[in-house]
Amino acid sequence: MTPAHSTRQNVGIVVQDNYPLDRDVRTRKMAKSLTGAGETVSIFARNSLDDPDLGAIRDEHPPRSEDIGYAQVYRFSWLLSTWLFPLVTAKLPVNPFWMLWLAFRFRDADLDAVVACDVRAALPAIAAAKLNGLPVVLDLRENFAELARIKPVESPLDHLALNVPLVSAIERLSVGLADHVWVVTRERKDALVADGFSPSKLSVVSNTPLRSEIEEFADRVDDETTRFDWSAFTLVYVGSINRFRGLDLILEGVAHANRGEGEPVHLAVAGDGPDRERLERLSEELGIEDEVHFVGWIDPEAVPSFLDAGDVGVIPHVVNRYTNQTVPNKLFDYMMAGLPVLTTPADPIACVVRTVGCGRVLPPNADGAATAAVVTEMRDAELRRRWAQNGRDAVEESYSWETDASRFGRRCATDSVLRANETRACSGRRVTDRLRRLSAVDSKALGPSSNPMASQRRMRVVRMQTAWMLAVVGLLVVTESLSLDLFFLFSVVGLLLVTELTTSFSLTPDWRRRLRWVLAAAVVASAYLVANRILAILPGGML
Template identity: 30%
Template sequence: MKILMVLEREFPEDERVEKEALSLIKAGHEVHLACFTRQNRTSEEIFKGIHIHRKPISNFILKKASVAALKIPLYFKFWKDFLFEINKKEKFEVLHIHDLPLARVGYEVAKKIKAKWVLDLHENWAGLLSVSEHTKTFLGRILSSNSEWEAYETRYCNVADQIIVVVEEAKDRLVKKGIFKYKIAVVSNTISIPFEVKEKEIYNPFTFIYAGGITYHRGLQYVLEGLALVNQSFSDWQLVLVGAGRYVENLKKQAKELKIDNKVLFLGHQPYEKMMHFLAGADCCLIPHVKSSHTDHTIPNKLFQYMYLKKPVLASNCDPIERIVKECQSGLIYDFDNPEQFSEKALEIIQNKENHFGENGHQKVIEKYNWSKEETILVQHYDNLKKNII
């Protein structure tokens, strides 16, 4: 089949989207991808067999109109015009929409060109907006209503031909909203294996590491409080933070107030290879996300990276993360906002180096939580769609 994926960001790089596209190409499909560009990239390019179509987007449409998309459809018009323009030449059989915002565009364009359409929900979008800072402002609340996004999700999930989510919890949430179970596939955020880290960082003290965005909702403020408690009985440790975000200065101030700033290293954003270099040398990897309707219905692929690298995982009690860590016996779970519990679990990992968490997680990734398993589900989902087209 001839497939047009639609992505609201620059491409490459998006690891999940790339893996899905390459898996479908391997299965015999022709995959195109429509995305915007703010970097003056070429309007058309073939990348690893993916036919990329790009359109420049203004800052106003991207930053302002996208937030108000349900109120003022200028953002939707940008995308519809773009997709109709590409389809004049290519004639697609399937539209594959990545994430909820462009669901309406996918539905309306697919209906017009007589194509099937797939809605690929990487996140619980309304849940994400409920914890996003830009929706907390007066203007943000007016332009981006959570209840409207919830209704929007229900409407377009009901009319999508197929739906993809990243965890069972997300599927269960949609089924509770009345979406037919048979058309929802779980294609998780697992990793491609094998992979090898050529060199690893050598650390002297016991090293905790976090890799990812740094915002309030990543929960690192509770980690710092917990480590200050750890420091009272065990002082030979350090925390390495790989990533950037608007909450960095808050954390630096907090670390100083807790008198542990000499043990916290802020490395900023790092290229993938460098990030893996730091991860490979750590003793314990953290996923401290604040528990919310967003984090209870998605899964970070770094969990599987950590496990494949044979690292014990210390994570907060977000539903999918807790389920997988406990199933795999790959680490310990603490209540996300409980520094005392964090410190207890951290000390347990420090004091019990023969815990087998790393080996357990590594084996589970090899057996179950890897992309070859998800690829089979994705391709079968498209086989079902093809039967309906024929």
């Protein structure tokens, strides 16, 4: 693959959710941007009936392959009609079945580059890409370690999925193995640099809208103007509903603001999540249930009219290390809609609001009374008009996906991975030269066991294999499938994967050659176990 911009590139995007998915705005923007730049885009996704985050269940599985206009979607459907399907397609960063499926799909799609969306998709995508000799960009949309720290444990599986040291280790490993990494804020990039990663490996690609979406916004408002109509002064919120979204503060602010005389303040919430019922009860306790409207998830096409019916867009996120390193899509949606923004002082959001002058930032640790005071100030129509114009102008001139992409050249994803591929090739040549120099050292003087580089590599293999086996045990225990033969089979898959990921560019040391015999024996034993399982489930007399 050469870095010539005249060549059309085949780019694969890997997500571990169903796709298309209304809330996955970033993947849609990425795919449409690449397609608009002349690339061919394939999206590799899940194929489940349920979506726990939305509480939705479909009647039937979508097709395994589907053309959605701006991309070709391929859905992981191995063992679709069996009880093993949920296990095989589980949304786990160490799922070996995802890696194997992706490896086959990447080869068939003849890709030039891969973009892995989030940590859950990273390791399978990186392993599959390396098996096919492809460069990988990791789109690190969230700070998953901090998200694991603040999310409540709601199921037995969460004890594993929200284990902070484990999530941190997987995140660091994913960033280290990727050829290039996108983050959504400067603050997130600075944190990764402080953790020891090279600034040249990290690029900021924010959650800004496509220019085409900005241009289409007014037309979509006209199509839905009668659906949402509040005559009173209304705060609006779009997105998931959970504790760290901070909607408690807005409810308390509305309650304080409505204690005096005059027209009451209303709040309209489009979205859903685990905290919705608690917030509905809280609005009743505060006596504002008539002024608070939970409308649930709405069609993306209806979002413009929902925002157009409001007066102020709110982003009341609880301020912590997680929210201080991310920026939500809704910030730019509000600005695009010409809505003034009311936000808590989470660093990236507050920085945009203050720089652009498109709303107000609440004081640190604001309570209901302080929030009500700011809301009362924002009822000034002239101030709102000025803030709204500033926000809309900023989106049209500076805050767009294309503007972010232009920092890397004409084609954001392709330029990133092409540079990453060149860097990896140069790194490979440097490593090869170093190994050749080391191999020239008198091996009798050093001795095979005293080579520190070889010892480090051996210990790296041991650590990675041990981590894999521990993850396998945890997965099998959680799914109540723990057995010696399944543990052995998954461990062999892990050993094959670890061996491939840690293979040297050039030389093969003696311990690697000996490991081949271990791998061969393990594969033979695995084949024997698989054959026994197949024979056990076949009807009698079939053979």
